[in-house]
Amino acid sequence: MRASLVILLAIGVAVAKEPRAGEKYCTCYSELNGGGYYYTFYDYVPDMYAYNFDNDVDSVTVRGMWIFYDNVNYNVEAALVYWAHGIDFALNFPSDYTNMCSSLRYVGQPSCLNCDSWTVYEGTAFTGAEFYGNADSTTLGVLDDQGPLVPHLNLSPSLLARGPSYTGYSACVYPNTDHDVGPNGETLDLGIYPDVTSIGFYDNAINSVRRGCHSKNVFKAEPLKAEVKAKNGAWGYIKK
Template identity: 35%
Template sequence: MERVLKSTVLLLVLLGARPGTASYSSETRCYADQNLYGEWYDFNEYVPNLGLYHFDNTIESIRETGVWMYYDHAEYNTYQSGWVFWATGIDFSGNVPSQYANTATSLRYAGSPYSLNDETWTVYSGESFTGHEVMGNEDAASLGPLGDDVSSIIILGQSAWTFYDGRDFHGTNSVCLYPNFKFNDDSEDRSLHVGLYPTPSHFQISDNNIESIALSRTQGLVLAPSRRLARLDGV
C-alpha cells in the first residue's frame, strides 16, 4: 500500500490491502440471520478475508452507514471473479438478497476514513468496484499503477470530477461525473452524496483508459445526476 498525505489531502493506492486507518464515519454491522438477528460483527475498516473473524459465508442482513461492498471471494474479488453486492445509505438496514446470502468473504467501504461526505473519488481495476483501487481527494495527474486500468468509479461528496483518458488532464476523451444518489439524516444533520459508476458504459470512456482526474471544471462530456434513490444492488 502506498499512502500520500499532504495536510488534509489524501491519496491512497490500495493493492488488495486495507487502509491503515479505520473509518470514523463508515460502519457496517453484519448479522448471521435475516432481519438483524443472530450473531453479529461491527466493521469500520477493510476486511480482505472474513474467515479471520470466522464470519465468512455467514452474512444474511446488515445495518450500515456509508458505501459498502460485499464480495464473493477474499481480497475483494481481485484474483478470482465472482459476484459483488453493495449497499449505500445512512443507518440503512436490510436483508441481503437471497442469491448473495451466506456467501460474502470480504468487504470494504468507499470514500474517506475521516468524514462521511468528504469530497473523494475512488477508481477500481475491476467492474462493479472489484480489484485494486486508488482513492484521492484532489486532482491526480497520474493514477500510478492503475493508469489505463480503471473499470469502475465511486465519487462521494457534493462535487463533480472530470476523468481523462490521458495523463496531466489531457487526452482524446473526458467525462464529468456527478453524485447520483443523496441520503439525509436530519436528526443528526448528516448527509451522503454518492456517485456509483459500476461499468465503463456508465461513465462513457472505454474500459482501461482513464489516466488522470481533476475537480470538475465543466470540461468534457457531462453526465447529469440522476434522481433515483436506490440503496441495494449487486451483480
C-alpha cells in the same frame, strides 16, 4: 492505494465503540433482523475467514457505502457483488444473498460521511485493486492503463482524463440523485459509474483525475438499481 485492514469491535455483545460523527461502519450479523453473533467493521476486510465470518452474513447495518463480495480479495475473479449505502441503514439480505460475503470494504473517506472524494477501481462493479483520492491526481499509479476502471464521487463534479496530467479524452462527471437522509438530518450523496464505457472511455482506461468540471463532455450518473430503497439508504447488486 489504501492498505486493507480490519478492526473487530464486538462478538455477540454490545458494540464496544460508538462511531464518531461521520465515521463509516458496517455491522454484520449471522442471522436476520440483526440477530446472532456480529462484528462491527470500520475498515477493509480482504478475507472474512480470518474473522470466522466467511459466508455467514444474513443482515447488516451500515453508515456510508459498503461493498460486499462473493469472493475474497474483492472479487479478482468474476463473482457476485452487492452493495448497501445509507446512514444507520439496517437491512436483511434475501435468501439468494445470505451467507455469501467473503470480503468487504467501504467507499470514500473513512472518517467523513459526506466529504468529496473519488475512487477508481481496477475492475467493473467495484472489484480488484483501487486508487482513492480527495484532490487532483496527475496519475493513478499502478492502475494506469490497467483494465476497466470505475469512479465513485460525492457531491462535486470531477474530470476524468484518458492520459496523465489530464490529457487526451476527458469527461466531466457529476453525482446522481442518490441522496440518503439519516434520522438526525445527516446526508449522504453519491455519484456512481459502474461502467465507464457509458461516458466515452471505450478502452476502459483512466489515467488522471481532476476536481471540478473542465471538459465539454458532461455526464450525470444514473442511480444504481436498488432492490430496496428507503429514505436513509438502499441496497442492490451488480453482476461482474
